Structure formats: C-alpha cells, structure tokens
Amino acid sequence: MTTVTRRVAPAPASINALRFPQGFTWGTATAAYQIEGAASVDGRTPSIWDTYSHTPGRVRNGDTGDVATDHYHRWREDVAIMADLGVSAYRFSLSWPRVQPTGRGPAVQKGLDFYRALTDALLEKGIEPVVTLYHWDLPQELEDAGGWPERVTTDRFADYATLAARALGDRVKTWTTLNEPWCSAFLGYGSGVHAPGRTDPVAALRAAHHLNLAHGKAVQALRAELPSRARTSITLNIHHVRALTEAAEDLDAVRRIDALANRVFTGPLLEGAYPQDLLQDTAGLTDWSFVQDGDLATIHQPLDFLGVNYYTPTLVSAATGEASHGSDGHGASEHSPWPGADRVAFHRPEGSTTAMGWAVDPSGLYDLLMRLKAEFPAMPLMITENGAAFDDYVNPEGEVSDPERIAYLHGHLAAVQRAIVAGVDVRGYFLWSLLDNFEWGYGYSKRFGAVYVDYPTGRRIPKASARWYADVARTGTLPDRDGENR
Secondary structure, three states: OOOOOOOOOOOOOOOHHHEOOOOOEEEEEOOHHHHOOOOOOOOOOOEHHHHHHOOOOOOHHHOOOOOOOOHHHHHHHHHHHHHHHOOOEEEEEOOHHHHOOOOOOOOOHHHHHHHHHHHHHHHHOOOEEEEEEEOOOOEHHHHHOOOOOOOHHHHHHHHHHHHHHHHHOOOOOEEEEEEOHHHHHHHHHHHOOOOOOOOOHHHHHHHHHHHHHHHHHHHHHHHHHOOOOOEEEEEEOOOOEEEOOOOHHHHHHHHHHHHHHHHHHHHHHHHOOOOHHHHHHOOOOOOOOOOOOOHHHHHOOOOOEEEEEOOOOEEEEEOOOOOOOOOOOOOOOOOOOOOOOOOEEEEOOOOOEOOOOOEOOHHHHHHHHHHHHHHOOOOOEEEEEEOOOEOOOOOOOOOOOOHHHHHHHHHHHHHHHHHHHOOOOEEEEEEEOOEOOOOHHHOOOOEOOOEEEEOOOOEEEEOHHHHHHHHHHHHOEOOOOOOOOO
C-alpha cells in the first residue's frame, strides 16, 4: 500500500448526498470478553485476558471482565435494545474458551447453546448476526504452549473455526476470522499493553505472521463447512498514517509505520506477499524464516469484503532525539509495539480529542477509504468499528446526553457517505459499541457505548446518541447538524 500523508478535509455534502445506498447495513458491535462476564460458567476456562486482567498493575483500577456487563445472562434485554434501535445487523465475537475451553478437542455444548440462542433471537427480530471468531481471547492453555508466536496455534484456530461453523453455519451468513490482528500481535507481544503482556519484538513479528496464517486456514475451514452463500472476511484496524512535515525523513517514517501497521497484513492477505521494505526494516531482528513454503498461498484467500476499523489518524516524524512511541494512541509502555522503527516519533494531532486522548478527525477515515479503493478497487469494504469514548454520566432526569458522540458520529458518517459518492464500495457501518463495557487495559474507566451501563446494577440506559443513530438507521439518511433528516 502506498502512503497517504496529506490531510484532506471532506467537502460539505449536498442535500442529495446525505442519503446512503438502499440496502446499506446499519449495525452495532461488541466483543465477548468485554461484555459477557460469566467467566467460569458452563465450562468456560480462562483466556489470556482473564489472566492478564487478574495480574496486578495490568488493568486500571484492577478491573477484570469477570462480570463485565453480564451479557451472558442479560442477552435477551440487549437484543430487545437492538430491536428498539432498529439496527439491521449485530457484530459480536465468540468466546473461544467458552466454545472450546482448552483450545483443543470437542466443543462445549452449553457454550454453543448460548450462541445458538442469541443468534436465533437476533434472527427473530430481523437482525443479521455477524460473527467474529477471534476478538483477542486466546485460551490460556494455548498461550502456555507458546501462543500466537508458535505455528501450532494456527492449526488450533482452524479446528475451532470448524467447530463454530458446524454449530452456527445454518444461522450465520457472515463470518469474520480475526479482529485487529495488529493489536493481538504488536500490543500483546510487543509493547505488552494487551494480553498476554509479552514484550519481545521478534515474537510480535512471528505472531503477526501466524495470525495471518490462522486467518487463511480458518477461511478454508469455514468454506469447507458453510453453504456457498456464506461470506468470509477479516477486520483490520488500518492506521491512517500522516507525516508531521513533507521532509523526506518524515515521509520515510510514514513508510516504516505503514509497513508495520498495515502492509504486514494487507500484503499477504490481499496481494500474496510481504512487502520487501518491511522485511528490510526488520532484518536486524529476524530473517523471517518462520514463513514456510505454501504459507502465502494459504493466507491469500479470496474474501467477500474487508472489515475496516477506524477511530483516529496517526501522526509521525523522524525522531530528532530519543524516539517516542508514547503518543501512538495505543497505551503507555517502556516497550515499543513498532519493531524496526526505533527512529520514529509519534505526535498528538491538534484539535479536539475523545476521552481516550484520540484526535477527532473524520478526514482520516475518508482518506483511508479512498486509499483502499485506489489500491484494492475490487474489494468491498465494511466499516466494522467506529465510535468514541466520552465522559458520560446520568443526569438528574435519568438521561444520558452525549452531544460530543453525536458530533463524532455525524462527522465520520459524513466521511463514509462522501467516500461512497466518490465510488468507494462501502457496504455498511457498525457503531462501536452497543454497550459501555470493559475497555481492555483501561478497565471500566472509558465509555464507548451507545447504551450507558450502570456497572453496579447492570442497568442499561440508551444515550441520546443511541436514539440519534436509530433515526439514521431507520431513514438511511444523515441528518443536518441541527438534527433534521433530509
């Protein structure tokens, strides 16, 4: 993928351009460990996130996902909320240790029954289930055996994909293999701010390759079990990387980060090869001999669409002194998630930010979609995550007003719509997230949900943004800034 460095602000849309295409998918999304709770119920065993969150000092306030939002017991209520919102699809992940507790052997029927019941309830409400096989909850026993840096984990994942397809293939038409493998590899094994918390740059690169390989094997496993109408995909958090200046050394910093953030996945997944500059940049760490004959052909499987997660752009330059990755938006650590990019500095963009400290910049999403169209014109796209955390609270009237989130969503949906008008094949949009939830290393301190969750009681309160999004989904039309649908 070529790099995009200039900030191009979307032009104001015309009245006619505010409408989305007929059949556009309007959805919302969650992840199993963040919402389910019931961590040791019905045969579920620990995942790497259970272990990580129970390790002192890893997660803010010592929070864990043991209870989360208790979706495992309150899923009927959550499906009813989605039905009230009028969304047409719900993207959720299966908990690998709930389905296959040790990552080996037969499935646990109680775990599968939970997802069968959830899926049936969604279908009864006219909501399409969109299943993600892996959203970061590797069974701890597989991590104990080496985790994603080891090749054997790819075979375990393919077996798990087969179990899931056999159980849900008669109900689920759309499958995603992995969510944001960059985070799994580079935050989990590089900087250590995600589970399993390892800090080995070579292990991070090995994990990236084996996640790619696991995806390819899982697609093959899914297609061997699913009806021909089923769709397969992967979701990437493709970074929109910009240069601080037009200086050659800053542009080279963009190239380096783009290779590690994006092309390490899009290269083998969509083009059948790792980019040569990535191999050269990391040659001092590894010779990539863990890539075996036939791996790239296995990884390079045809996809029905590419899932795109976007929250904020990334701003870099060449480091003038000691390199800093502390402003890359991915959490504080003494260890970098960017192997081979020691001379790159990250900067906080100017302008308003979310509660995560992430810059609010819809132009990055527009530029990213245009880039993907230019480089992979035949690949349909789906926005599988987009949203923002703000410091939400319940007011004295018992309501949650979140105008900042509405403004964020409006800007980013306008960017998506403008890209569609420009010819980008975007098939749908999934709001992150349905519920406030366990936000990984930040615990319960950050709220991304369209629905407020009072954690002590589990009470759900739809925020103003939930009602706003419901209107957009119902009409397929983006309202003006003053809230009037055209």
